[in-house]
């Protein structure tokens with residue numbers, strides 16, 4: 001057994017205060033995302049846009065990391081294969097949870113809500129902006145299916161290269177975005193002595209109610 005009882009980090013940061021935090025959680029999210037990018041530039045936070053998304057079917061939750069590709073007051077958008085495990089789970093249950101673990105800056109953001117398909121034109125526009133290798137990989141990989149071997153994947157990639165030789169790679173029908181429309185967003189700022197700040201925003205019609213949670 002590897003016991004990790006002694007492993008701990010002392011957290012600290014500017015207090016998250018009701019008096020200064022914006023009433024709109026997306027404004028606070030934007031500010032924290034900007035701080036995460038600054039931390040990336042300083043070389044301490046490698047993936048500011050990485051978020052963990054949890055889906056749940058038949059009482060069995062599952063999680064995986066995806067990359068945030070846009071955020072607005074509508075919600076958090078990521079792109080994936082609609083036939084993947086997450087895609088098939090989302091077609092059965094649209095309720096999701098999200099987590100941004102910005103550990104080097106002692107921060108965490110959680111959200112819960114529903115995932116909607118993004119409009120087709122938006123998926124196609126984003127797909128067109130991706131590197132060609134990523135576009136070909138979207139055709140080659142039947143995400144979450146079992147592969148007989150590594151060769152099967154490289155052969156599928158080579159087949160996609162041949163298929164689209166000399167032409168631009170279109171967005172596959174089975175590939176596109178989801179937008180997570182949150183009903184709640186919680187911001188966590190680590191503080192000394194484990195007396196962390198937690199501000200919870202709950203959607204209330206067109207506005208948000210805010211409360212402080214015990215750490």
Ligand SMILES: Cc1cc2nc3c(=O)[nH]c(=O)nc-3n(C[C@H](O)[C@H](O)[C@H](O)COP(=O)(O)O)c2cc1C
Nearest residue numbers: 050064065066067078079080081084085086087144
């Ligand atoms: C840093 C990081 C970023 C990732 N970004 C994405 C992404 O944006 N979209 C995606 O489909 N998978 C992404 N993945 C892979 C997923 O975590 C996961 O392996 C894949 O989507 C299959 O998940 P599923 O079988 O639950 O559908 C990423 C993984 C990591 C570690």
